[in-house]
Amino acid sequence: MEEILKKTGLKVTPARILILETFSGKCEPLSAEDISKKLKKKDIDLVTIYRTLASFEEAGILRKVDLHKESQYYELGEHHHHHIICNKCGFVEELEGCDIEKLASKLVSKSSNFKTIKDHSLEFFGVCKKCS
Amino acid sequence: MEEILKKTGLKVTPARILILETFSGKCEPLSAEDISKKLKKKDIDLVTIYRTLASFEEAGILRKVDLHKESQYYELGEHHHHHIICNKCGFVEELEGCDIEKLASKLVSKSSNFKTIKDHSLEFFGVCKKCS
DNA sequence: TTTTACTTGCAAATGATTTGCATTTGAGAT
DNA sequence: ATCTCAAATGCAAATCATTTGCAAGTAAAA
Incomplete structure (x- = not known):
């Protein structure tokens, strides 16, 4: 610590x-x-x-x-990952793994103003089992 | 209108x-x-x-x-898309296309608390050509 | 142990957004 | 076209998360 x-x-x-x-x-x-x-x-x-x-x-x-x-x-800040957040109760779960590089580079290749991505934020929203 | x-x-x-x-x-x-x-x-x-x-x-x-x-x-709110935002000047560009469904379902399949995703937010950050 | 810059606590400021309330105004009913 | 009423607006004030100023406390290097 x-x-x-x-x-x-x-x-x-x-x-x-x-x-x-x-x-x-x-x-x-x-x-x-x-x-x-x-x-x-x-x-x-x-x-x-x-x-x-x-x-x-x-x-x-x-x-x-x-x-x-x-x-x-x-x-x-140890490892990169994303989350899914419940729209009803706010519960947050970590989603392991992120393999967005290909998608990212595909999207950026079309950009006229940017050539590289330094960071991204990706969060998912849904309703957790308890709330549904 | x-x-x-x-x-x-x-x-x-x-x-x-x-x-x-x-x-x-x-x-x-x-x-x-x-x-x-x-x-x-x-x-x-x-x-x-x-x-x-x-x-x-x-x-x-x-x-x-x-x-x-x-x-x-x-x-x-017409069509779904994402953005890339310049970390220096705040310039925002739309990125057309979003084909995150496969990634999303792969991630959610591992979740024990959620079974479907209702929405997601995905934004990219970088430095635009003008600022770099 | 002395020094000094970094930390902390408290009070007050800030900035985005929201709420209460009295007034005005769309739009359906007359 | 006019009346009626719920919905929309403006203004002032409240709220809420976060930040800042400043004086006092404290790690850690000398």
Whole structure:
């Protein structure tokens, strides 16, 4: 835990360790508010959480995920993958594997303004079994 | 123009016609603020624009597009397509064609919580030729 | 242990979007 | 053509997520 932080040059502080820990257990993306709730006993200011998320993202520890919800979500930045989100209850599942390179290059080959793709976001929406 | 509105059961009002017209010319997604600027001489309240965008979306005239910008963007909901967005200047280009069905069903087949996909969002990011 | 820059907390600001409410206006009924 | 009423509009104010300013606290290098 601490080593991850040291590697990035970020100072090792209690708040950062706690925030990083909330991501380690599970694979579900978390918002600042989610983290605040999970750590409410630890009494970490919401502002600190926002700032920590921003520095973790800049350091490459976290990655933003766009779930089409009101707020911003983050997840550990280890491996590239996508999600499927339930339109009714908001449940998020990770979908392993992404093999969009061919599709991507096919689409970009027709573009007159871009020649390379640096990143992409792909999310699926449906209704989970529990809700349907 | 008016017929599109009548078809949906929405009342035909000057504001709605003007807002719908701002979408017709071009294919670039627009935010409420964009529309407000384009129609500034017409003196349409920003609140009306927000409300109109919401009802147009509900009526299926417009669709939200997620460009990973600060605000919400909309575009005409006619045909399904994706976008590539410049990370530097924010320029947006439409990418025609989307043939993600196979990939989608391959990914979902591994899911234990979902069995069908109702929708998806796929956006690409890069640096446009002008900016690079 | 001293120094110094990086972090944190609290309060207040911001910016996009929404809501309440009184007024106006389409559009169907008269 | 006029009346009626629900729907649409404008303005002010509220909301909500996120950001910023600033003074105080604290890791970590010297």
